[in-house]
Amino acid sequence: MESGFKDTQIEDLTFAIIGMGLIGGSYAKALRKLKVKKILGMDISHGILKACLNSHLIDDMVEEENRQILSTADVVICCVYPSDIVDFVKANKEHLKPGVLITDATGIKGDMSEKIQAELPQGCEFIAGHPMAGRQGSGLAMAAAEIFDGSNYIIVPASHNTEAAIVWLEEFAATLGSKAVVQVNAKEHDEIIAYTSNLPHVLAVALVNSASYDDNTKYFIAGSFKDGTRVADINPELWSDLFLSNRENVVIEIEKYKQQLDKWCKALKENDAEALKDMMKEASVKRRELY
C-alpha cells in the first residue's frame, strides 16, 4: 500500500469512527484528548450522532447524504458488531481515501481480516486490532477515554498487512495509553481470548444466575461477589455474537475451568486442607504476576 499518512503527526490526521457505542465513543474521547485534526462519526442512529456532535465528541456526522466526507479520513476505526464490518466496507468502499488504514476493535477475529481486505479497493488496508479495554454496560453513555489507560492492545496481522501499518497501529495503541501491545495471529487470538475474556464473562453471568440467588442476596455479599459479577451486566446482543463466533474455544475453556472446580469439590469432600492451600498458594502467586 502507499506509505500514505503513516509519517504524519497524529494532530494532522482525520479519523472516522464507525459505531458510536461504548468503544467508539471511547475512541472519540481519547482522540479528542490527542487533539487529532478531525473526528468523523457514523452510526445507525441519527440521534446518537447528534448527541456526539453536540458534546463535541465528533466534528462531523457521516450520513447517507454526505457519505463522501468519509474520503477525508486517513484512519477508519470500526466499532460495530463483528458481523457488520464487512457490510460497512461493502457499502462505503467507493468513499474510502486511497491509502486509508481501516482497523477494528472486535473481540473475535477468525478470517474477518481476509474477508474485509478482499472487499477493499487497491491501496486500502485493513488491519485487525483488539484493545482489551471494554467495561461493564454498553452504549455511548459508558464511553470514557480512560478505558485505554494501561490496557493491553492486541494486533492481529494477516498475510496482506504491511509492516508500515503494523508499526503505525502499535504506536497508535501506545499513544492511546496502552501499556502492552502484542501481536498474534487470528487463530491464537481467538483461542487466548476465549480464556482471558470470554470465560470471565461467562463466570460472572453464571454466578449471579445461580439457583442460590434470591432477593436477600444483596444483604450478604461483599467485594468478592460484586467483583465476580461486575461484567455480568453486558450487552446481550453483542456478546451472544462474540460467544457464538468463538464457541468451540469457549466450550473448551469452560470444560478446563470445570476441571478446577472438580479439584475443589474433591479436596473439600476429602477434607484435604493441604490440597486447598496448594490451590490458593498457586493462585496467589499467579494473581500477583498480573500486576
Place this chain on the structure above:
Amino acid sequence: MESGFKDTQIEDLTFAIIGMGLIGGSYAKALRKLKVKKILGMDISHGILKACLNSHLIDDMVEEENRQILSTADVVICCVYPSDIVDFVKANKEHLKPGVLITDATGIKGDMSEKIQAELPQGCEFIAGHPMAGRQGSGLAMAAAEIFDGSNYIIVPASHNTEAAIVWLEEFAATLGSKAVVQVNAKEHDEIIAYTSNLPHVLAVALVNSASYDDNTKYFIAGSFKDGTRVADINPELWSDLFLSNRENVVIEIEKYKQQLDKWCKALKENDAEALKDMMKEASVKRRELY
C-alpha cells in the same frame, strides 16, 4: 446479663481487639476514627503489637504479663481464626470484665456461639457477627477503616443472646459505616455465605489456576479477568479453615454453579443465541439489583 455499658456513648467505651490482622487492624482504625475511649490490642506476634502501638492503632498491648488490663475492656472483638476464639476465651476468661460483650468477625458460625458462651463466666455475653468487609490479601498492612463503609454486617444471634446485645451490635455496625445490618441464625448464615462469599473465592482461584494460564496471559487480559481473579490472592491458612468448616455447603454451591456452566456449554454447542441472550439478560437485571 447486666445492662452494663450498653447505654454508654461509644466515646466512653474501651475496646479490645484480639488478632491484629487485616480485619482486626481495620476495626482498630475505624474505632480510632470514632474516637473511642481506649483500644487494646492482642496478637500472637509482639512485633505486630509494637507496630500497632507505634502507629497509634492501639493504646495498649495486652500480653502475658499484663493480661489483667483486658478487664478494662467493655467490648472484645475477636479477629482471630474461627478455631482460635474458644482457646482465647478459655485462656482469658478470668480477666474479662463482668458485663463484657464479646463478638467476632469470622466467616463461619456453626455452633461456635454456643461453645464460646459455655466457656464464659456469668454475666459475660458472646454474640456472633460477620462484617462482609474483607478484601484481597491479608495482614495488618492491608487494614483500612474504609472496608466497613457501605458494607453488609451480619448478626447471628443464638438462644443465649439478649435483646440489649443484639441492638447494641446493630447500632455499632451502623456506626462503623455498614449500610445493611441483617440477622440470621448460624445454619442460615453458613448456607448463604457458601454462595455469597465462599463460592466467589473458589471461582477466582479456579480462573487463575486454569490450565490455560501461562506467562503471556497478562498481555491478553482486561478488567473482566482482573476483577474475576482479584480475590484469588487470599490467605490460604485462614481460608482453608473457612472452606473446610463449611465444606458441605460449599460443595453444594459449586455443584449448583456447574449447572449454570452446563447451560452455557449446551447453548454454545447448539449455537442457541436466544438461550445465551436470555442468560445474559437475566444476569444484567440481577446484577443491577445489587446496587
